[in-house]
Amino acid sequence: MIIPLAELQKATNNFDQARRLGEGGHGTVYKGILSHLHVVAIKKSNIVVKREIDEFINEVAILSQINHRNIIKLHGCCLETEVPLLAYEFISNGTLSDHLHTGAPGSLSWEDRLRITSEIGKALAYLHSSVTVPIIHRDIKPSNILLDDALIAKVSDFGASRYIPMDQTGLTTITAVQGTIGYLDPMYYYTGRLTESSDVYSFGVLLVELLTRKNPSSYRSSEGDGLVMQFVELLAEGNLAKILDPQVLVEAGNEVEEVATLAVSCMKLRAEERPTMRQVKMALEALQAPKERDMGDLPIEKDDRKYVAVGYASTIRGTNLQEASRRHSLEEEFILSARYPR
Numbered sequence: 577m578i579i580p581l582a583e584l585q586k587a588t589n590n591f592d593q594a595r596r597l598g599e600g601g602h603g604t605v606y607k608g609i610l611s612h613l614h615v616v617a618i619k620k621s622n623i624v625v626k627r628e629i630d631e632f633i634n635e636v637a638i639l640s641q642i643n644h645r646n647i648i649k650l651h652g653c654c655l656e657t658e659v660p661l662l663a664y665e666f667i668s669n670g671t672l673s674d675h676l677h678t679g680a681p682g683s684l685s686w687e688d689r690l691r692i693t694s695e696i697g698k699a700l701a702y703l704h705s706s707v708t709v710p711i712i713h714r715d716i717k718p719s720n721i722l723l724d725d726a727l728i729a730k731v732s733d734f735g736a737s738r739y740i741p742m743d744q745t746g747l748t749t750i751t752a753v754q755g756t757i758g759y760l761d762p763m764y765y766y767t768g769r770l771t772e773s774s775d776v777y778s779f780g781v782l783l784v785e786l787l788t789r790k791n792p793s794s795y796r797s798s799e800g801d802g803l804v805m806q807f808v809e810l811l812a813e814g815n816l817a818k819i820l821d822p823q824v825l826v827e828a829g830n831e832v833e834e835v836a837t838l839a840v841s842c843m844k845l846r847a848e849e850r851p852t853m854r855q856v857k858m859a860l861e862a863l864q865a866p867k868e869r870d871m872g873d874l875p876i877e878k879d880d881r882k883y884v885a886v887g888y889a890s891t892i893r894g895t896n897l898q899e900a901s902r903r904h905s906l907e908e909e910f911i912l913s914a915r916y917p918r
Contacts, residue, residue: 577652577663583611584618584654584661591620598671603628603659607666615666616651621659631735632660638734642707646699648722648732667730673718675727676789686827688727689786690835690863695729696721697857700779704772704853710740712770716778717759718785738770758792758803763847773847779856780842783835789821804843811836831863 587608588595595606603621610616621628639650654661669675672692675684696716703711714736722730736754753765761777764770781792784807792803801809810816816836817825824832838859844850851859 579652581656616663617666619662635734644702646695648730667722669723672721692729694860699731701853701857773850776842776850780839783839
């Protein structure tokens, strides 16, 4: 839907700061009420440069072709400005990051966290394998996951996303590597080659953040290790309780080790050793009630789930501490030296 600039100005009281919802890597978001009383979130670029224009257009191109319950919906755009204005469905309850890091302790139950990760997994599996041309999000992190009043997850911010042609297994990016410190796939950073497994790595870091309630972009242990390295080491030692969110320890029970093992399998240094998002989705669904699973996936799910739950778990448990540290040391190295465009 093409929306006139005058209507968006009226909807936001001329982009009044009182209507400001937040600010992300690609612009400021305002709450607006359109003429037919439809509430939307309107994203307006903060700067006018070719890259911003390209990324706004990229987001329109991608979101106009996908439809999934757990992906933000694009209602329309305005093309009268130098950088397009985008109007999304309005999601009322902030971001997953808000609930993890600024919400009251206990505000996000383990059951909600597990369901939210499953919903994000479904959205990414859909992007990787259920659309005509596979899409890599490229910036999966809690601040790009919106939550509605029922805490249903909506993946947002597709400005950096990329299509992968059907006849290719990856894409070598011409422009600078994009991502967010702490979540960026080390192999993508070093090689510039973007694949679906780059999203898998970021999703693994997100799982760790949900388990620990610690921000991987800023966390450092007393020994100077980052969140990913310390998490992997503590799991290998059987001492994961040292870093887990106390609420998770109380509420999650035996599911903690299964989710932690899945997270580490997603963050393996070698991309080809990581599970696919479809396998990750099925592993997470297996932790929930059978009635919540997609019945259409059951014949395949039985084999894939065994591979994820048994194959990956045995691999992780068989990894000693020295090997775990060695395989993840590169992640720490690039975090300390990298300079990110976003």
